[in-house]
Amino acid sequence: xxxxxxxxxxxxxxxxxxxxxxxxxxxxxxxxxxxxxxxxxxxxxxxxxxxxxxxxxxxxxxxxxxxxxxxxxxxxxxxxxxxxxxxxxxxxxxxxxxxxxxxxxxxxxxxxxxxxxxxxxxxxxxxxxxxxxxxxxxxxxxxxxxxxxxxxxxxxxxxxxxxxxxxxxxxxxxxxxxxxxxxxxxxxxxxxxxxxxxxxxxxxxxxxxxxxxxxxxxxxxxxxxxxxxxxxxxxxxxxxxxxxxxxxxxxxxxxxxxxxxxxxxxxxxxxxxxxxxxxxxxxxxxxxxxxxxxxxxxxxxxxxxxxxxxxxxxxxxxxxxxxxxxxxxxxxxxxxxxxxxxxxxxxxxxxxxxx
Amino acid sequence: xxxxxxxxxxxxxxxxxxxxxxxxxxxxxxxxxxxxxxxxxxxxxxxxxxxxxxxxxxxxxxxxxxxxxxxxxxxxxxxxxxxxxxxxxxxxxxxxxxxxxxxxxxxxxxxxxxxxxxxxxxxxxxxxxxxxxxxxxxxxxxxxxxxxxxxxxxxxxxxxxxxxxxxxxxxxxxxxxxxxxxxxxxxxxxxxxxxxxxxxxxxxxxxxxxxxxxxxxxxxxxxxxxxxxxxxxxxxxxxxxxxxxxxxxxxxxxxxxxxxxxxxxxxxxxxxxxxxxxxxxxxxxxxxxxxxxxxxxxxxxxxxxxxxxxxxxxxxxxxxxxxxxxxxxxxxxxxxxxxxxxxxxxxxxxxxxxx
Ligand SMILES: CC(C)[C@H](C(=O)O)[C@@H](O)C(=O)O
Ligand SMILES: CC(C)[C@H](C(=O)O)[C@@H](O)C(=O)O
Numbered sequence: 001x002x003x004x005x006x007x008x009x010x011x012x013x014x015x016x017x018x019x020x021x022x023x024x025x026x027x028x029x030x031x032x033x034x035x036x037x038x039x040x041x042x043x044x045x046x047x048x049x050x051x052x053x054x055x056x057x058x059x060x061x062x063x064x065x066x067x068x069x070x071x072x073x074x075x076x077x078x079x080x081x082x083x084x085x086x087x088x089x090x091x092x093x094x095x096x097x098x099x100x101x102x103x104x105x106x107x108x109x110x111x112x113x114x115x116x117x118x119x120x121x122x123x124x125x126x127x128x129x130x131x132x133x134x135x136x137x138x139x140x141x142x143x144x145x146x147x148x149x150x151x152x153x154x155x156x157x158x159x160x161x162x163x164x165x166x167x168x169x170x171x172x173x174x175x176x177x178x179x180x181x182x183x184x185x186x187x188x189x190x191x192x193x194x195x196x197x198x199x200x201x202x203x204x205x206x207x208x209x210x211x212x213x214x215x216x217x218x219x220x221x222x223x224x225x226x227x228x229x230x231x232x233x234x235x236x237x238x239x240x241x242x243x244x245x246x247x248x249x250x251x252x253x254x255x256x257x258x259x260x261x262x263x264x265x266x267x268x269x270x271x272x273x274x275x276x277x278x279x280x281x282x283x284x285x286x287x288x289x290x291x292x293x294x295x296x297x298x299x300x301x302x303x304x305x306x307x308x309x310x311x312x313x314x315x316x317x318x319x320x321x322x323x324x325x326x327x328x329x330x331x332x333x334x335x336x337x338x339x340x341x342x343x344x345x346x347x348x349x350x351x352x353x354x355x
Numbered sequence: 356x357x358x359x360x361x362x363x364x365x366x367x368x369x370x371x372x373x374x375x376x377x378x379x380x381x382x383x384x385x386x387x388x389x390x391x392x393x394x395x396x397x398x399x400x401x402x403x404x405x406x407x408x409x410x411x412x413x414x415x416x417x418x419x420x421x422x423x424x425x426x427x428x429x430x431x432x433x434x435x436x437x438x439x440x441x442x443x444x445x446x447x448x449x450x451x452x453x454x455x456x457x458x459x460x461x462x463x464x465x466x467x468x469x470x471x472x473x474x475x476x477x478x479x480x481x482x483x484x485x486x487x488x489x490x491x492x493x494x495x496x497x498x499x500x501x502x503x504x505x506x507x508x509x510x511x512x513x514x515x516x517x518x519x520x521x522x523x524x525x526x527x528x529x530x531x532x533x534x535x536x537x538x539x540x541x542x543x544x545x546x547x548x549x550x551x552x553x554x555x556x557x558x559x560x561x562x563x564x565x566x567x568x569x570x571x572x573x574x575x576x577x578x579x580x581x582x583x584x585x586x587x588x589x590x591x592x593x594x595x596x597x598x599x600x601x602x603x604x605x606x607x608x609x610x611x612x613x614x615x616x617x618x619x620x621x622x623x624x625x626x627x628x629x630x631x632x633x634x635x636x637x638x639x640x641x642x643x644x645x646x647x648x649x650x651x652x653x654x655x656x657x658x659x660x661x662x663x664x665x666x667x668x669x670x671x672x673x674x675x676x677x678x679x680x681x682x683x684x685x686x687x688x689x690x691x692x693x694x695x696x697x698x699x700x701x702x703x704x705x706x707x708x709x710x
Binding site for chain 1: 438515517554
């Protein structure tokens with residue numbers, strides 16, 4: 001089992017170190033190799049996704065990813081910026097299915113912005129399409145407008161697009177995931193305005209006919225953004241496109257109040273995947289040893305489950321994380337009175353001990 | 356002062372009736388004329404925005420709009436669906452500047468999903484560009500893909516675009532609005548992925564140089580969706596494009612817990628405007644006399660202020676709304692124990708009385 005370890009920028013290296021520690025503790029025959037990515041790779045090798053890093057990721061069975069991005073790289077040309085690494089990995093490895101659970105841990109309910117009764121027991125799974133939509137559509141760029149009200153003016157443009165097979169495969173992923181949960185899928189679109197999402201809605205409906213045991217409903221993205229605030233527990237599986245998924249999955253994560261706990265997986269058709277925390281690189285707290293490594297540790301558990309076929313090991317890690325929470329250990333981001341504040345390293349060690 | 360009154364579908368007619376009642380009570384020389392719009396217009400005249408309705412709107416100084424949409428029209432061809440009316444009005448009248456306040460009334464703080472300390476005193480103004488972006492960009496449609504990974508497959512596509520003058524004018528609107536408030540603008544983009552929004556960010560930054568007294572910051576849309584949940588009071592004026600504005604303004608409205616209270620204005624360059632509640636047509640409660648007319652009544656106040664130059668009258672209405680809330684009158688959507696539940700009509704009458 002070959003794992004590519006890509007720590008990245010900001011708090012990436014600190015949190016990935018703890019996840020690697022936890023993986024080692026399983027004493028399974030992993031081969032782990034580390035490579036720079038994002039700003040760190042630009043600094044070392046002149047490109048956010050160097051050929052050597054991409055090759056390592058391609059040859060591995062799974063990728064454990066930290067986070068990328070730092071203000072120091074904000075002035076670089078776009079194609080050299082850290083985010084291009086994650087976009088490049090998604091596209092090159094065909095990682096089209098992004099799983100973003102938004103789960104509220106019982107011990108952390110009070111950390112949510114929302115009233116406890118609205119989030120206690122919350123367990124949503126957002127499935128975001130990750131290699132299509134306006135993220136990659138061509139053409140895009142700047143030009144002088146030649147038609148319409150603004151002919152003669154400078155303009156910029158992008159292309160939103162989805163083809164039938166792209167929508168079909170993500171719909172299948174969503175229906176199959178719902179079968180293992182409460183058998184409900186909400187497909188989020190903007191069919192009332194966008195051709196792309198009328199097509200999306202039509203095809204998801206079509207695929208849904210193959211899953212008569214799963215209830216499907218459709219919701220406009222603006223309404224979904226509202227209903228997530230109003231009554232998040234009404235959702236089970238949400239499936240949506242790349243752009244809407246970017247927005248809604250972050251909104252949903254934040255509802256839990258503990259985004260530092262939330263893992264994610266991005267899978268391709270062969271179940272190879274990239275696993276990373278839902279939160280970002282947080283350059284403001286990098287190097288202080290206070291970041292929460294649990295989202296990354298739980299991402300490693302997802303990796304064991306989805307890409308490495310090690311369900312038992314995944315459950316061992318998840319149980320250990322629950323145990324350290326029950327013990328009252330908290331990093332700064334989830335600390336509250338009456339609990340014990342610990343560092344990134346101490347949290348990693350506590351998980352290993354709890355296993 | 357000519358006002359076009361377009362009640363629309365669902366609860367539209369009920370709530371507009373109350374707003375018209377309030378306008379009459381001002382005893383100002385208004386000329387009001389009513390026309391069908393949305394599904395109601397399709398049913399009566401075969402089109403959601405009949406030529407006669409558009410003409411009335413064009414000739415008026417301002418438009419008081421209820422809401423459009425009803426499930427019964429869901430199966431119509433797209434160009435005949437109720438929503439096309441509102442898109443057509445925006446485009447035809449050049450209503451590019453959408454003002455969407457998200458304000459939390461002291462009496463209604465407990466109706467919010469969020470903890471009281473996070474929303475009490477909340478007062479955000481979202482300025483959404485309303486005639487550009489992917490809503491109107493061409494080309495769009497369905498076709499067989501000829502290039503890329505999905506050549507040969509059916510696909511659907513849309514074009515996101517903004518020209519320099521479109522971004523400049525909405526940026527000026529935002530900076531000028533901020534000058535009357537706490538002098539802070541947050542521009543929301545997705546410059547890390549989209550050419551359109553890198554251009555947006557560049558131009559908003561450029562325009563910002565003309566407003567050295569206003570602080571400008573930039574935020575990615577996914578982060579904005581999170582920060583609205585985490586700490587909404589950190590925002591003052593938010594300016595963004597049509598698509599992101601659709602999502603974020605609805606999310607922000609819902610944070611207040613009382614979307615039934617929130618008005619909106621959509622203005623063109625000549626300060627002519629369309630005024631409508633932030634909520635929708637709610638066909639599920641139409642005809643029951645329980646809808647909250649206050650958002651529409653407050654939209655009429657905005658109309659007096661922005662399009663009809665009647666600041667004093669606007670303030671009279673706003674003061675009357677505050678008074679009925681203080682009296683404990685509540686429609687069903689904002690009812691809580693210890694207050695008095697009233698009907699749509701009673702609420703309208705109470706506002707008139709309070710004036
Ligand atoms: C960094 C950025 C390109 C990325 C995205 O928009 O997909 C991020 O927000 C995410 O969700 O992983
Ligand atoms: C009805 C729909 C076309 C419209 C939009 O997306 O703009 C609505 O959601 C709004 O925000 O006014």
